[in-house]
Amino acid sequence: GENVEQHPSTLSVQEGDSAVIKCTYSDSASNYFPWYKQELGKGPQLIIDIRSNVGEKKDQRIAVTLNKTAKHFSLHITETQPEDSAVYFCAASEADGGFKTIFGAGTRLFVKA
Amino acid sequence: ETGVTQTPRHLVMGMTNKKSLKCEQHLGHNAMYWYKQSAKKPLELMFVYSLEERVENNSVPSRFSPECPNSSHLFLHLHTLQPEDSALYLCASSQDRGAPDTQYFGPGTRLTVL
Numbered sequence: 001g002e003n004v005e006q007h008p009s010t011l012s013v014q015e016g017d018s019a020v021i022k023c024t025y026s027d028s029a030s031n032y033f034p035w036y037k038q039e040l041g042k043g044p045q046l047i048i049d050i051r052s053n054v055g056e057k058k059d060q061r062i063a064v065t066l067n068k069t070a071k072h073f074s075l076h077i078t079e080t081q082p083e084d085s086a087v088y089f090c091a092a093s094e095a096d097g098g099f100k101t102i103f104g105a106g107t108r109l110f111v112k113a
Numbered sequence: 114e115t116g117v118t119q120t121p122r123h124l125v126m127g128m129t130n131k132k133s134l135k136c137e138q139h140l141g142h143n144a145m146y147w148y149k150q151s152a153k154k155p156l157e158l159m160f161v162y163s164l165e166e167r168v169e170n171n172s173v174p175s176r177f178s179p180e181c182p183n184s185s186h187l188f189l190h191l192h193t194l195q196p197e198d199s200a201l202y203l204c205a206s207s208q209d210r211g212a213p214d215t216q217y218f219g220p221g222t223r224l225t226v227l
Contacts, residue, residue, distance in 0.1 A: 004155070032213030043117070043203050043218030044156075089156070093213030099144055099169055101216065103156040 002027040004092050006104025014112050019077040021107045023090035026071070030092040030102075033073050035064060038087045038106075047088075048075070080111045116140040117219035119204050125225045126194065134189040134222045136204030143208060145187040146216065147179060150201040162187060194226045 003026040013019050025033075031052035036044035050057045050064045050073065057064050061080075066073045073092075077084055090104040116139040126132050138145060147159040161169035162181040176198075178190040187204055201223050205216040 009153070034215060036218075041220070043119075043205075043220045045218065046215050049215060099146070099161040099163065099207070100158065101213070105153060105155045 002030075002092070002094070002100075002102045004090060004102045004104045006090050006107060008107060009105065010108045010110075012110040012112065013080050015080060015082060017080055019075075019080050019084070019109055019111075021075045021088055021090070021109075022072065023074070023092075023104050024070075024072050025092040025102070027092065027094060027102070028068075028071065029094055032093040033064070033066060034091050034093075034101075035062075035075050036089040036091065038089065040086075044089055077109075080109075082111050082113050085109055085111045117204060117206055117217050119202075119219035119222050121222060122220065123223045123225075125227065126191070127227050128194055128196075130194075131190070131192040133191065134202055134204075134224075136187040136189075136219055138185055138187075138204075138206040138217070138219075140206055140208070140217060142206035142217070143184055144206060144214075145181060145184070146205040146207075147177075147187065147189050148203040148205065150203055150221070156203070160189075191224075194224075196226050199224055199226045 006023045034049035037047045038044040061078045063076045087106045091101045093101045120135045144163045149157040159173045160179040165181045180188040201221045203221045204219040207214045207216045
């Protein structure tokens with residue numbers, strides 16, 4: 001069945017450094033790729049998303065890149081801050097719509113001050 | 114912070130108890146979801162309702178019973194649960210039908226089954 005692999009499972013960076021989280025998906029028909037941030041005691045919150053008609057999208061310190069040929073997409077956080085510490089989830093949705101979004105297992109990011 | 118609320122936030126129940134989780138969305142969305150979140154595992158989709166009609170049921174055991182009385186409210190009725198059902202149960206909603214769309218999550222209910 002459809003699958004989303006996410007790496008690494010844990011990432012520790014120094015404040016000010018960049019962090020990169022990578023995901024691969026199996027369903028070539030997927031065309032919507034959201035990223036969620038989950039802080040302790042809260043539900044996942046959307047931080048950025050990308051659709052298959054673009055290769056890159058940026059929002060301040062956060063950017064996402066998509067390689068549809070390789071079925072890879074990545075989250076890039078620059079100038080990391082301690083408040084970026086959280087669990088990040090990538091996800092992929094099937095192009096035929098419906099409601100099924102496949103999530104990665106998550107990356108726990110630690111930003112050390 | 115979020116237009117999706119869940120109650121209770123924490124629940125401890127025995128295997129013979131019956132309890133219900135409640136979710137309410139204030140976003141005017143048409144679709145609502147129940148997910149199970151266990152440690153170090155991807156989010157598991159349990160149920161989806163669109164316009165109060167169940168459209169997805171991912172082989173969830175019958176001890177979990179969803180109810181969607183209207184497009185703003187979603188319940189998950191629990192009975193005869195097992196310890197392995199302990200997890201964070203997340204509710205989400207989204208706007209459109211039939212297209213990949215952003216899901217907005219509630220804070221979750223942390224369930225412990227003794």
